[in-house]
Amino acid sequence: xxxxxxxxxxxxxxxxxxxxPEVVALDGVSLTIPPGEIHGLLGPNGAGKTTLxxxxxxxxxxxxxxxxxxxxxxxxxxxxxxxQIGIVFGGERGLYWRLTGRQNLEYWxxxxxxxxxxxxxxxxxxxxxxGLAERADERVETYSRGMKQRLHLARGLVGDATVLxxxxxxxxxxxxxAREFRTLIAELRDEGRTIxxxxxxxxxxxxxxxxxxxxxxxxxxxTESPRTLGRxxxxxxxxxxxxxxxxxxxxxxALDGVSxxTVADGGARIEVDEEGATLVVLARVxxxxxxxxxxxxxxxxxxxxxxxxxxxxxx
Amino acid sequence: MRDFLAGFGLELRIIRAAPDAFIPLVTAxxxxxxxxxxxxxxxxxxxxxxxLMAPVLMTLWWIxxxxxxxxxxxxxxxxxxxxxxxxxxxxxSVLLGRITALMGxxxxxxxxxxxIGELVYGVSIPFEHPGALALxxxxxxxxxxxxxxxxxxxxxxxxxxxxxxxxxxxxLYLLGGVLVPVAILPGWIxxxxxxxxxxxxxDLLRASLKAPPIDDLWQRLGTVxxxxxxxxxxxxxxxxxxxxxxxxxxxxxAT
Numbered sequence: 001x002x003x004x005x006x007x008x009x010x011x012x013x014x015x016x017x018x019x020x021p022e023v024v025a026l027d028g029v030s031l032t033i034p035p036g037e038i039h040g041l042l043g044p045n046g047a048g049k050t051t052l053x054x055x056x057x058x059x060x061x062x063x064x065x066x067x068x069x070x071x072x073x074x075x076x077x078x079x080x081x082x083x084q085i086g087i088v089f090g091g092e093r094g095l096y097w098r099l100t101g102r103q104n105l106e107y108w109x110x111x112x113x114x115x116x117x118x119x120x121x122x123x124x125x126x127x128x129x130x131g132l133a134e135r136a137d138e139r140v141e142t143y144s145r146g147m148k149q150r151l152h153l154a155r156g157l158v159g160d161a162t163v164l165x166x167x168x169x170x171x172x173x174x175x176x177x178a179r180e181f182r183t184l185i186a187e188l189r190d191e192g193r194t195i196x197x198x199x200x201x202x203x204x205x206x207x208x209x210x211x212x213x214x215x216x217x218x219x220x221x222x223t224e225s226p227r228t229l230g231r232x233x234x235x236x237x238x239x240x241x242x243x244x245x246x247x248x249x250x251x252x253x254a255l256d257g258v259s260x261x262t263v264a265d266g267g268a269r270i271e272v273d274e275e276g277a278t279l280v281v282l283a284r285v286x287x288x289x290x291x292x293x294x295x296x297x298x299x300x301x302x303x304x305x306x307x308x309x310x311x312x313x314x315x
Numbered sequence: 316m317r318d319f320l321a322g323f324g325l326e327l328r329i330i331r332a333a334p335d336a337f338i339p340l341v342t343a344x345x346x347x348x349x350x351x352x353x354x355x356x357x358x359x360x361x362x363x364x365x366x367l368m369a370p371v372l373m374t375l376w377w378i379x380x381x382x383x384x385x386x387x388x389x390x391x392x393x394x395x396x397x398x399x400x401x402x403x404x405x406x407x408s409v410l411l412g413r414i415t416a417l418m419g420x421x422x423x424x425x426x427x428x429x430x431i432g433e434l435v436y437g438v439s440i441p442f443e444h445p446g447a448l449a450l451x452x453x454x455x456x457x458x459x460x461x462x463x464x465x466x467x468x469x470x471x472x473x474x475x476x477x478x479x480x481x482x483x484x485x486x487l488y489l490l491g492g493v494l495v496p497v498a499i500l501p502g503w504i505x506x507x508x509x510x511x512x513x514x515x516x517x518d519l520l521r522a523s524l525k526a527p528p529i530d531d532l533w534q535r536l537g538t539v540x541x542x543x544x545x546x547x548x549x550x551x552x553x554x555x556x557x558x559x560x561x562x563x564x565x566x567x568x569a570t
Contacts, residue, residue: 015565054565059397061563083403093394096325098332107328110321111404139332159402 003071005163005194006033006056011065013051013218025051027218028065033196033211038189040209040226041198048218049198050089053167056196057087069163083112086161088152090168097141101132101151104140105158112159126154131180145172153181157188164188167198182208237278242267243291252284267292318404322412330420336382339374343424344431346370350494351436363438364524367428371452372493372517374424375459380480380487383414383463387471387554392569400567406558407464407551414463418456425452440524447523447532454536455516458543462512465550468557492517512542 008031015023026048033039041049054060056067058078066073072080095104102123109119127136130150140148149172156164166185170178185195185208199205205212206226214221249268253261257277262269270285272278278295285293330336350366387410390396399406432438442448470476488494490504491513497505508514516539522529529535561567 013565051565054397057397057401059400059562059567060565079403082401085401087398087401089394089397091394094398096329096393096395099325099328103328107321107325108398108402110317110324111399111402111409113317113403155398 002035004032004068005035005037005070006031006039006196007068007071008032008052008056009066011052011055011062011067013048013055013060014063024218026055026062029215029218029220031213031220031223033194035194036189036192037210038185038195038197038208040205040212041196041215042200042202042205042212043215044200046217047215049200049215050167051218052215053087053089053165053196053198057085057165058082083159084162086156086159086164088156088164088166088169090149090152090171092145092148092172095140095148095151095155098139100137100139101143101147101154102127102136104151105154108155109158114158122158122160126157129157129184130154131177146174146177149173150177150181153184162193164193164195165198166195168200169197170199170201170204178204237272237295239270239272239278239281239285240267240294240296241270241285241290241292244268244285244288248284248288252281255280255284316408318408319412319415321404322409322414323416324412325409326413326416327420330416336420339377339381339421340424340427342377343370343374344427346373347428347431348435351432351438355436363432363436364441365521367432367438367440368517368520368524369494370428371422371425372455372491372513372520373488375418375421375456376487376491376493376513377484378417378421379414379459379463379466380483383417383460384466384470384480385476386410386413387467388476391471391567394568397567400558400562407554410464410467410554411460411547414460414467415457417463418460422452422456441526442524443526444523444529447529448520450536451516451519451523451539454539454543455513455520458512458516458539458546461543461545461547461550463550465546465553468550468554471561472557487511487513490514496521510542512539512546515539515542 008029011026011029012024013026015025017023029048029052041052043049051060055062056069056074058074058081061075066075068074069081070084072084074081096107099107105123105126106119109122114122127133130153132147132150132154135143135147140151143151149169153166153169156166170181173181182204185197188195197205197209209226211223211225213223246263249261249263252258252270255277257272257274258270258281259273260271262271270281272281282293282295347367347370350369351363354360354362354366387396390399399409429440432440470479473479489500490508491511492500492508493513496518497508497514500508515535519529519532519535519539558567
């Protein structure tokens with residue numbers, strides 16, 4: 001394998017707020033992203049996603065550990081790293097509201113050392129690409145939240161970055177715009193760019209990411225493809241059946257490895273929590289003459305809840 | 316140079332889009348009228364030209380403190396500082412470009428006070444040494460821009476930058492010899508004033524409006540430029556260390 005696009009080795013980051021106890025935002029995080037991959041960074045609020053994105057974008061120093069982008073150290077070689085990266089932070093801020101979308105992009109383009117002509121051409125291309133052509137010459141303060149997000153994305157692309165860091169980029173977008181955005185992300189990968197996408201949107205991660213790192217309380221919980229992550233907890237497989245009588249379901253409920261049997265709408269969902277239990281259950285329901293049997297792996301959301309825990313609003 | 320021009324262009328667009336940028340240009344004619352009225356009331360028509368120059372210098376200082384000095388702080392609060400730092404551009408150069416645009420804008424006040432003097436009191440600016448006058452304004456604007464980089468770097472460290480900027484104006488007008496020549500200030504203050512480029516610039520401006528030849532023009536212009544350059548270099552240094560500190564403490568984004 002050649003030089004990874006992103007390489008993080010045992011990165012830790014401790015914040016020391018005034019008159020408050022210190023906060024460990026990242027605790028020995030390691031991560032490798034090969035070139036051309038869309039990598040999801042998935043975790044609840046306060047998990048450390050944004051902190052990692054900021055360290056990789058050279059705007060925050062780690063407390064310990066090392067991180068490299070395209071083989072260049074983000075602390076010691078910032079001048080070499082910065083022309084290669086683009087960042088998109090979520091939220092409404094981060095744009096000059098009194099200027100138009102086009103003027104914003106032209107300014108950021110100039111900061112990437114583009115000539116005036118290149119800046120104008122690239123700005124126009126990006127405006128069209130993110131669907132802002134009709135409103136490009138209106139002030140940003142008149143944009144909807146979703147439009148500002150699209151402008152953020154265009155700004156991240158104006159430097160023609162090889163590696164893109166996107167932090168909650170679809171926040172505030174309507175479902176249609178978010179879907180178009182995901183298509184755009186896939187196009188960017190096809191152009192050879194590497195993308196680190198920090199999100200807490202399970203569906204987004206599952207749809208666009210080649211691999212996902214689950215992060216919680218500053219630690220990496222798992223790094224796998226969304227599908228493989230499902231298999232990691234495949235022992236939690238579920239079996240949806242129809243046409244099986246109550247007594248048989250009671251019998252199944254008593255089997256080893258069956259965690260629950262829920263009856264609903266003429267069918268039942270059987271959940272197992274031990275390896276091998278699925279086969280035993282399948283054999284029994286087929287023997288009992290089930291009219292329909294369907295097994296499924298958990299969704300990424302279920303993996304997430306299983307590995308990180310359902311903490312609700314707790315940080 | 317591209318970073319400088321990017322900053323220059325950005326600020327011009329912001330000025331065009333933001334009416335509040337014009338406030339210093341609204342106040343300058345009023346100051347001109349106040350000062351002209353005072354010197355006329357005092358029976359000192361020989362000071363009328365000086366009275367017209369003071370508002371121009373005050374406008375430059377005002378812009379340096381209130382606008383230029385708060386550029387980084389403003390970007391930080393609008394979450395613009397982090398993306399800016401993450402680009403290949405030099406923050407100091409972008410900042411200098413933005414401040415230079417502001418200074419150029421501030422120089423419009425010269426034409427305002429010229430017009431107001433003529434229209435209200437029929438007082439003309441005596442262009443005895445027009446070349447020296449233009450050069451002095453130019454060098455003063457650049458020196459003020461250089462000093463503003465230092466202001467911006469220092470102010471971003473404070474949570475109450477606006478308190479500083481509001482209270483720093485008048486002491487600097489006084490020490491900088493903007494309102495009255497440094498020579499008539501108490502003797503113990505004068506050495507402090509000589510370290511402020513504006514005091515040299517103000518004296519030179521007044522001298523360029525009077526008939527006698529200007530003594531040591533180039534030397535005095537050089538002093539203004541040198542003091543401005545020293546402030547810029549110092550400001551750049553402070554800026555670098557402040558940004559490093561903010562990166563280390565995670566304070567580039569204000570929350």
